[in-house]
Amino acid sequence: MNVWRALIAAIVLSAAAWPQPAALPRTPHGDPNLEGIWTSASVVPLERPAELNGQEFYTPAEAAENAKRVLGISSWERLGAQAREHYNMSQYGLDLSQVKVASTLRTSLIVGPEGRVPPFTAEARQRLAERAARNRGHQFDGPENRPLQEQCLMYSTEGPPMLPSAYNSNLQIVQDARHVAIVQEMIHSTRVIPTDNSPHLAPEIRQWAGDSRGRWEGDTLVVDTTNFTDRTAFRGSTEHLHLIERFTRVDADTILYEFTAEDPHTWTRPWTAQITLARIEGPIFEFACHEGNLGIANTLSGARAAEKAAAEAARKESK
Amino acid sequence: MHARAFALLIAAAMARAQPGYPPPRDAAGKPDLSGIWQVMNTADWNLEGHAASAGNLPQLGAIGAIPPGESVVEGGTIPYLAEAAARRKQNFANRWTADPEIKCYLPGVPRATYLPYPFQIVQSQKTILFSYEYAGAARIVNMDSNKQAPIDSWMGWSNGHWEGDTLVIDVTGLNDKTWFDRAGNFHSAALRVTERYPPRGAGMLNYEATIDDPQTFSRPWKIRMILYRHEEENARLLEFKCVEFVEELLYGHLRKKTGGKP
């Protein structure tokens, strides 16, 4: 049962010393081996609950209790207000309690004493308020008014940086002599990261997923990503978003993934999150989001129908 | 017939590797196919031989025209069953609306190989990743498994193995929603593709794909072409997320009449 596995893993993780580098698997080229299929599924939220402020880590017993509680929440409860017009997630195996969860003793993925995203800068608050005001009343006007996720352009957890998603929180890593490639299941995006510390793209080339360059620092893959577009908007960020990610294989079944996000036009200071990746059997299946995206068409069609009905009702009223 | 003779000559030329060519090898001793590759032909416009012709938008003039190309099909033409040949004609007539590439849909196999955009091979021992610049398409090739696909998908299910120095990939589980090219050449969900990537020479691979689909064709048939490695310093795939460029086409009719962009 997953809860007990999580408990045991949590205890082992806290008690074990990091293995010596020589014991960790290496590729035939001598690099640390990050290959495999991994899940980032987590019972721990990105931001620390307010009542846990200052407590960065659970004890193993507390972590186990937290995991048991979270996994015991049905997806209907987790969906909250969205539950009413929703399919049954556990029928499709999409509930968190139905998959392997990567374990951690952290109380939040964001590290540090506060464990929360730093405040927005004044510039960011204004920018986001203006954006919200412009979109108010227009959320269903056209496809570009819908969230990126609904357009199948980018998933909110896809990144970089990569965050645990509600389900299908999986990725596969393949390495050759000069690249580490990451394929994320949702929505089937691929990053092929060169590990030769070569220079970034010229600044005029912006990409939704930015431009990632990597290098090995000891046993850690360090990835530097810049060149984001201004529409990527990771949690409200601008094209000046700068990410540093770190991947460290800590044992046969675990990678420690850490990212630091900085954007002086968005947050008052950089912030860092640490996410455990646990090995799973997989495989990862194709997630052809755009090809199967009936949802956006149905949503827009529904909005047009609702407008038509409202207009007709108003006409009847005025007679 | 001239076209057939030409096609045979080309096929024979393409099959010849430089004599005694020793490919660079990976740590496991296999030819190292890692790198960024691209074709230099117009196969994506039409697998069969085609002269230059007008496109669909007169205002684009020469930019919008279809360039010429010789057939990459062994034997010159694709051996359709009679009923399928009629459907292919219909596809050709409707190609400016019906081609899935217009909608930024995943291209399937083998079309992904000869799109006019590069792709990258990341070669490991148990897994080989093919990452295509177009639409972020990708496929994982399982090198140590012969599990089959539980469902059909756009990019199919790829199991690979080595035959000497040739990477051979068996692709099954392909759905029937992709085309082979922009000229309406198509297939059913019964399609099985066998690809071969024998090294040809420095910075070149031969690419051969056998198309096996008894519901559409009277016999299996092959295409052949050369893959060229990108040798630019720091060569990399760029991002071609084309979904945003087709939203107007797909959803424009559902737009509110007096809408405001965010």
Added chain:
Amino acid sequence: MKLAPCLLLLALARLEAHHSFAAEFDVNKPVKLHGTVTEMDWINPHSWIHLDVKDADGKVTSWMIEGGSPNALLRLGFNKSALPKGSEVVVAGFRAKDGSNRAVGQSVSFADGRKLFLGGSAPGSSGGEK
């Protein structure tokens, strides 16, 4: 240490469906459909079950029922023959806002009472029946 469940819910990352179902389906248009499966699209971001529903006069209407991403099921060993054509199913859900013959399948089971795929019950129940 104990956390009140409601506080914990606030702390958890909000469960984000691929898109807003409230925008697509109408909670004021509940449907209960009894039909025969003609097809299942094992696709993302949402799978779709195609049903032929016969009304009292014998007229047959085709419906599409929206479900979840099939990827987890595939990992558990389900495949495209897991819901064969001709299966009789019962669907409780809500109809599309635009009035088309599409519904979200809040609960889908076989006509003989067996639950589809991994079972599970409607909102308000505490857990999943298998």
